[in-house]
Amino acid sequence: xxxxxxxxxxKLGIRSWLRxxxxxxxxxxxxxxxxxxxxxxxxxxxxVSYDLVVQNLDEDADEDSFSASFITILKESGVFNxxxxxxxxxxxxxxxxxxxSTGLQIPEDFDEKLELYFVDQNVSxxxxxxxxxxxxxxxxxxxxxxxxxxxxxxxxxxQSKNVVGIDDKSILGQEFEFIDFxxxxxxxxxxxTSMVYGSIERNTKYRKDGILRKLLTMPVxxxxxxxxxxxxxxxxxxxxxxxxxxxxxxxxxxxxxxxxFFFIIxxxxxxxxSGLGMIIGRFVKEEETADMAGGAITxxxxxLAGTFFPLEQMPEFLQAIAQVLPLYYVNEGLRNAMIYxxxxxxxxxxxxxxxxxxxxxxxxxxxxxxxxx
Amino acid sequence: MVKKTVRCPNxxxxxxxxxxxxxxxxxxxxxxxxxxxxxxxxxxxDSNAAIEVSALRKExxxxxxxxxxxxxxxxxxxxxxxxxxxxxxxxxxxMIENIRQPTRGNIRILGKSIKTSFxxxxxxxxxxxxxxxxxxxxxxxxxxxYFSSLYKTNADIDGIINAMDLxxxxxxxxKDLSGGLKQRVGVAISLVNNPEIVFLDEPSxxxxxxxxxxxxxxxxxxxxxxxxxxxxxxxxEEAEFLADHIAIIHKGKIIAEGSLDELINKYGEGxxxxxxxxxxxxxxxxxxxxxxxxxxxxNGDIAVKIDYKERIIEVLSILKHECVExxxxxxxxxxxxxxxxxxxxxxxxxxxx
Numbered sequence: 001x002x003x004x005x006x007x008x009x010x011k012l013g014i015r016s017w018l019r020x021x022x023x024x025x026x027x028x029x030x031x032x033x034x035x036x037x038x039x040x041x042x043x044x045x046x047x048v049s050y051d052l053v054v055q056n057l058d059e060d061a062d063e064d065s066f067s068a069s070f071i072t073i074l075k076e077s078g079v080f081n082x083x084x085x086x087x088x089x090x091x092x093x094x095x096x097x098x099x100x101s102t103g104l105q106i107p108e109d110f111d112e113k114l115e116l117y118f119v120d121q122n123v124s125x126x127x128x129x130x131x132x133x134x135x136x137x138x139x140x141x142x143x144x145x146x147x148x149x150x151x152x153x154x155x156x157x158x159q160s161k162n163v164v165g166i167d168d169k170s171i172l173g174q175e176f177e178f179i180d181f182x183x184x185x186x187x188x189x190x191x192x193t194s195m196v197y198g199s200i201e202r203n204t205k206y207r208k209d210g211i212l213r214k215l216l217t218m219p220v221x222x223x224x225x226x227x228x229x230x231x232x233x234x235x236x237x238x239x240x241x242x243x244x245x246x247x248x249x250x251x252x253x254x255x256x257x258x259x260x261f262f263f264i265i266x267x268x269x270x271x272x273x274s275g276l277g278m279i280i281g282r283f284v285k286e287e288e289t290a291d292m293a294g295g296a297i298t299x300x301x302x303x304l305a306g307t308f309f310p311l312e313q314m315p316e317f318l319q320a321i322a323q324v325l326p327l328y329y330v331n332e333g334l335r336n337a338m339i340y341x342x343x344x345x346x347x348x349x350x351x352x353x354x355x356x357x358x359x360x361x362x363x364x365x366x367x368x369x370x371x372x373x
Numbered sequence: 374m375v376k377k378t379v380r381c382p383n384x385x386x387x388x389x390x391x392x393x394x395x396x397x398x399x400x401x402x403x404x405x406x407x408x409x410x411x412x413x414x415x416x417x418x419d420s421n422a423a424i425e426v427s428a429l430r431k432e433x434x435x436x437x438x439x440x441x442x443x444x445x446x447x448x449x450x451x452x453x454x455x456x457x458x459x460x461x462x463x464x465x466x467x468m469i470e471n472i473r474q475p476t477r478g479n480i481r482i483l484g485k486s487i488k489t490s491f492x493x494x495x496x497x498x499x500x501x502x503x504x505x506x507x508x509x510x511x512x513x514x515x516x517x518x519y520f521s522s523l524y525k526t527n528a529d530i531d532g533i534i535n536a537m538d539l540x541x542x543x544x545x546x547x548k549d550l551s552g553g554l555k556q557r558v559g560v561a562i563s564l565v566n567n568p569e570i571v572f573l574d575e576p577s578x579x580x581x582x583x584x585x586x587x588x589x590x591x592x593x594x595x596x597x598x599x600x601x602x603x604x605x606x607x608x609x610e611e612a613e614f615l616a617d618h619i620a621i622i623h624k625g626k627i628i629a630e631g632s633l634d635e636l637i638n639k640y641g642e643g644x645x646x647x648x649x650x651x652x653x654x655x656x657x658x659x660x661x662x663x664x665x666x667x668x669x670x671x672n673g674d675i676a677v678k679i680d681y682k683e684r685i686i687e688v689l690s691i692l693k694h695e696c697v698e699x700x701x702x703x704x705x706x707x708x709x710x711x712x713x714x715x716x717x718x719x720x721x722x723x724x725x726x
Contacts, residue, residue: 008522016510019546210502214562217470217500218523219492 002224009228014235027236028243031190035247038308039179050142052080053095053103053130057087060111067110070153070164074104079145091130102142103130117163126167141178183248184334185307188327190244191237191269192301196294198233199277203368204287216370226365230274237270254339261337261346268350268357269330275357276326278364301327326356383407420484423448423570423601424469429478431464431625438464440625441478446618448569451592451602453616455609455709461625462605463503466574469603470500483569496524499563503574503605506555509548513539513558516547521565528565536598537561537591553584560591570601577611589614609709621713628716633709640715641707644679646688650700651675659695660688679704 017023054074058067075082085094095103105128117123127150129143147166154163206212215225248254256262277294284290302308304318305327311319322328333349336342380387381402392398392413400411419425424446431439439461446452456462467473469480471491480487482494507516514530521528534543537557542550547558556576563571573592577585585608592615595602606612612619613633620630629636637643648656650673657675660667665688666678677688685704692699714720 002523005522008519012508012511012515012519015515016508019510208504209506210504211507213467213470213472213502214500214505214520216472217495217498218520219495219525220523 001227002220005220006224006228006231009225010231010235013229013232017232017236027190027194027240031186031240031244032247035179035183035186035244036251038182039252050080050102050145051083051100052142052146053083053085053091053098053100054106055085055087055089055091055103056106056110057108058106058110059108065111066114066157067106069157070106073149073153074146077145077149080142095130101131104128104146105130114157114163117158124163124165126165129166179248179252180254180339181310181335182308183244183252183254184338185331187241187244187266187334188269188305188330189302189307190240191266192273192298192327192330194236194240195233195270195273196277196280196298197291198236199274199364200281200290200294201287202229203278203281204285204290207285208287212370222365222368222370230271233270233274234267237266241266256338257341259337259346261350262334265330265333265337265350265353268353271361272326272330272353272357273360275360275362275364278368279360282364282367282369301325304328306331326353326360329353329356377411377413379409379411381405381407382409419445421447422481423450423483424452424603425479425481426465426469427479429465429468429480430476431461431468431473432476437625439468439475442622442625442627444620444627444630446570446601446603448601449596449599450617451596451604451615453612453619454603454605454622455607455612455616455619456622457607460607460622462607462622463574465622466572466603466605470498470572472502496526496566497568498570498572499566499568500572501556501559501563501574501576503578505559507547507558507562510546512544512546513550513561514543516558517561517565520562524566526566528567530565533561533564536594537564551584552580553587556580556584556588557591560588560595564595568600570603571595572603574605575607576604577606577608585611609713613709619709621709621716623713623717629712636709636712637707640712642678642711644682644685644704644706646677646679646685647703647705648675648677648692648697648699649673649703652698653695656692656695656697659691663687663691 052074054071056067056071058065061067071082071084074080083098083100085091091103091105095101107125107127110125113123113125127146129146131143143166150164150166157163245254245256248256276297280293280297281290284293304314304322305325306322307327311322311328314322329349329352333346333353336345336349377392378387378389379400381404384402384405384407386402386404388400388403390398390400390411392411394413396413398411398413399408401408422445426445427443428441429439429443430437430441442461442465454462454466464473468475468478469482469487471487483497485491485494487494508519511519514534517528517530517533521530534540537560539554539557539561542554542558547555550558560571560573560576563573576592577588580588589611592602592604596615596617602615604611604615616633618630618632619636620627621636622628629640631639647670657667657669660675660677665684668676670676679685679688689702691697710720
């Protein structure tokens with residue numbers, strides 16, 4: 001193994017990369033810009049008030065009832081523009097007619113059950129949260145705020161957090177915000193694009209420029225060349241991941257769980273998408289066309305793999321497509337490893353990422369030829 | 374070690390066997406146990422040859438790109454492989470460089486077969502591929518350092534920079550260099566391992582005349598250093614200016630080979646002295662009587678073939694002695710363009726397009 005070459009290739013590769021302002025921008029600053037923009041859009045709750053339709057079905061509702069108190073808290077939070085509707089109105093129809101995306105329904109036995117709670121502490125009550133899955137702007141935020149208010153309400157009324165809950169099907173847990181969801185997706189997306197396009201460049205531009213032909217006549221093996229390039233690509237992956245996380249911590253105050261699975265996923269993702277780039281570069285030999293082919297594959301994957309919004313917000317057939325996209329497993333793996341700290345799910349998604357990485361990289365290496373026909 | 378595949382005369386099963394040149398090995402068929410002997414022929418090669426190519430052929434389906442060509446390149450010479458685009462030059466050179474797989478034929482570089490020993494050869498050759506562009510955002514010095522890191526030998530980067538006259542550009546990025554300088558850097562890269570043979574595939578294509586001349590000077594300096602240069606080109610002036618030996622390839626076949634003088638004498642008209650506006654009608658007869666080959670051209674010029682340079686003075690003496698009145702005298706030597714025209718019926722520049 002020619003370590004002298006591998007060291008030189010890595011050192012000069014980094015130096016050359018730093019001299020390309022455009023590449024540095026797309027690798028580091030562009031993801032930061034996206035985080036800032038998306039974060040600002042989705043997390044600016046303090047200055048914004050959201051329309052919330054509230055329907056109190058509580059049979060014991062009066063001025064002193066628990067349900068009335070809860071509605072008062074919602075109104076006084078300053079976040080919601082609460083619109084109360086009467087018991088006979090169909091909530092679904094009303095939301096559609098008024099073009100409002102979130103609603104909250106207090107059940108008929110709300111007061112009764114709360115009173116019962118003081119006798120039997122196993123009692124629990126769920127409010128029904130109505131939401132429009134296509135309105136990703138408010139969905140997660142409104143849900144999180146209601147959950148926060150409920151926590152406070154539970155504390156004040158019962159000194160417990162478990163009596164009143166929310167009944168819905170959203171995957172987002174109460175303690176997480178959109179930016180928590182978004183940052184791991186951004187990391188997956190950034191690694192994907194830099195690996196795919198970097199790999200395409202090596203396999204098309206270097207072929208056109210005669211560099212691959214030249215290497216073929218020099219004392220370097222394909223393994224040494226690929227190893228040195230992968231070290232450089234891993235450097236890129238970690239530097240962009242680090243910068244994205246740093247912005248997440250400094251600007252949005254995020255907390256990340258850094259564990260071995262996080263590193264495994266980042267490394268495997270780098271190999272996986274480098275392999276994908278090699279495969280594209282093998283079949284589409286013109287540099288410009290290969291770039292377009294890379295875009296045609298990565299761009300839809302970016303949207304379909306749950307990078308910017310949860311998969312549950314998409315139609316079912318698109319959710320089924322996402323299940324076969326490698327970026328989906330990367331995004332979910334990173335979320336579960338870094339944010340949710342859910343070991344079981346992390347293991348599940350990481351195993352898929354490893355399998356995808358091995359398959360894509362080996363196929364890419366196998367298909368990449370230096371020698372001409 | 375040489376590999377041979379032998380077929381059993383009894384059952385037809387093929388067996389691979391390894392041996393040294395000159396060795397005779399006993400072989401037993403693993404299928405029918407028939408015994409036999411395999412001789413590994415002693416391979417002979419010309420110790421003065423840097424490159425030996427024999428019966429080299431490359432087919433792409435029905436198309437024969439290189440048609441059983443053979444030639445030798447002597448150590449220390451500039452060998453120009455001349456031909457129009459599409460003639461098979463680059464295919465040939467890339468087979469010699471082991472970039473392309475020949476359909477059949479043998480290639481030896483510095484006495485070693487590239488089929489079996491190309492890894493040994495790599496350390497001793499330097500290559501500038503056609504249309505080569507290096508890494509855009511590395512400086513000239515970094516570029517040379519990068520490629521030199523591949524070799525076992527430690528390159529004298531400063532020496533190469535000085536020899537290639539790149540001192541003023543050593544800290545400039547490759548992308549900021551002119552076309553001529555880029556090619557000069559390309560040649561410099563091919564020298565980082567101090568090679569014995571340098572392959573330059575169309576090194577001056579696409580350059581303006583000044584830059585082309587600069588590249589020629591660099592190539593000429595390689596010959597002075599004793600390097601063997603294998604130059605592929607479609608510029609006849611380049612071959613005329615630089616080459617010790619020229620092979621002209623056309624449609625995959627070598628149609629002429631030799632030094633420039635040999636080619637001109639063999640295929641061209643040699644040198645021709647033209648007498649313009651000649652007033653004497655007798656001059657043709659006078660020169661013919663003196664043993665010159667003379668003819669009157671359509672425009673009235675009298676063309677006298679000159680076999681060797683002393684005969685120019687002889688012609689001038691005759692003209693003076695006979696008091697022949699004439700306008701001007703012009704002496705012109707045949708060139709490769711005329712030879713190519715004569716051999717193929719097409720101009721080199723036309724065949725190019």
